[in-house]
Amino acid sequence: MxxxxxxxxxxxxxxxxxxxxxxxxxxxxxxxxxxxxxxxxxxxxxxxxxxxxxxxxxxxxxxxxxxxxxxxxxxxxxxxxxxxxxxxxxxxxxxxxxxxxxxxxxxxxxxxxxxxxxxxxxxxLPAEYRRRFPMPSQGVAGTRRLAGVPNGPLIGSIIKPNVGLTVADTASLVDTLCAAGLDFIKDDEISADPVHAPLAERIPAVMAVVRRHADRTGRKVMVAFNITDETDAMRRHADLVEREGGTCVMVSLNWCGFSGVETLRRSTGLALHGHRNGYGGFSRHPLLGISFQAYQVLWRLAGVDHMHVHGMQGKFAQEDGEVVASARDCLSPLADGVDDAVMPAFSSGQWAGTAPVTYAATGTTDLLFMAGGGIMAHPAGPAAGVASIRQAWDAVAAGEDLATAAIRHSELRAALDFFGDKG
The missing domain is CATH 3.30.70.150 (RuBisCO large subunit, N-terminal domain)
Structure with missing residues (x-):
């Protein structure tokens, strides 16, 4: 007692x-x-x-x-x-x-x-109580180590179209994205184990591509396979990811539930990418539901390594202040003296132009910065989309505005012209 x-x-x-x-x-x-x-x-x-x-x-x-x-x-x-x-x-x-x-x-x-x-x-929570629950298996430091990104934001993208690609189509797109220089690739939340691209086939096909690029570059791109399912299936899919040399899996937290995620956490050391889809149903009314601080406490006790926070100037309903506060919550210890930060994942309408406001508001590069259209819709192609985002973050690190940096970088210039200059 x-x-x-x-x-x-x-x-x-x-x-x-x-x-x-x-x-x-x-x-x-x-x-x-x-x-x-x-x-x-x-x-x-x-x-x-x-x-x-x-x-x-x-x-x-x-x-x-x-x-x-x-x-x-x-x-x-x-x-x-x-x-x-x-x-x-x-x-x-x-x-x-x-x-x-x-x-x-x-x-x-x-x-x-x-x-x-x-x-x-x-x-x-008091520290003694927090320690009774799982710590992140990878967290910020482990994610950086697995992705081979010791400094700066991890630049990522999402498999698009959201759903409908075959196994071969998905592997081909991952090949393109790996060649473009991404650090992180994830499935969309609505594409888990579809008939046209079952995980049993998709995981080996995608990881063969990832390994080939790793042999060439010396760095393995982190792929978050969406294994959302009932508990036994998630464990089976996670085992396959591990056997194929993968480093990350993704789950839709709200629909898998605490017990499912806890069981998955106990059964794998893979980085666990927590997608919060459906969270708006708990949070958008100011006098009902659960604020993100409390929400992320509960899911971090389940053992996730990454948490979605949406994105600055994004396509969803949250104000930028809420996005920033959510990211800070993820990076703050749940109790004094406990090292249990998790990586905030920024997404939704992100592109090169949202890098400055993201850094100005958060003051950190310990984050996943994911762009779908901001990479794949770049007028010069995905490689140029990735380059434009890296150029934007390099400018941020140097204290340089994007318009000035774009004079030297055609990819960034094209992004500012095409997506609209928000720099």
């Missing part, structure tokens, strides 16, 4: 007293229910109950963020008060059990009758 605790913070909206609602939250997610029961003794509550340790007033609204039948039946209306609530939970209520941890910090809280909005915002 231990007295150690972890904390979670929430954004809530309620027409009731936020302090009373916070106590309901703490009770529901530890030893209580809507009425105290006989077994809920004072001694048990002292040992197992969650504690409210902070309430911060965030103003109010005349309009509820979400509908609520319980409040409507009770005849309770606004104004609707908003607050940040911080709750401390006993570690002994959970143990090293990720699925249960997620159930405790989230679970039924989203359905509470007392709230018209609730969002899990942050999770904070």
């Amino acid at each position: 231990t007295s150690a605790r972890f904390t979670a913070s929430y954004l809530i909206e309620t027409p009731l007293d936020p302090a009373k609602v916070a106590e309901v939250m703490a009770g529901e997610q530890s030893c209580g229910t809507f009425k105290r029961v006989a077994g809920e003794t004072d001694a048990l509550r002292e040992r197992a109950r969650a504690d409210v340790i902070g309430i911060e007033d965030l103003g109010q609204s005349d309009i509820p963020g979400l509908p609520n039948a319980w409040l409507a039946r009770s005849g309770i209306t606004g104004p609707y008060r908003r607050a940040r609530v911080t709750i401390s939970f006993p570690i002994d209520n959970v143990g090293a059990n990720l699925a249960t941890l997620a159930s405790i910090v989230a679970g039924n809280l989203f359905d509470l009758g007392e709230v018209t909005g609730l969002r899990l915002d942050t999770i904070s």
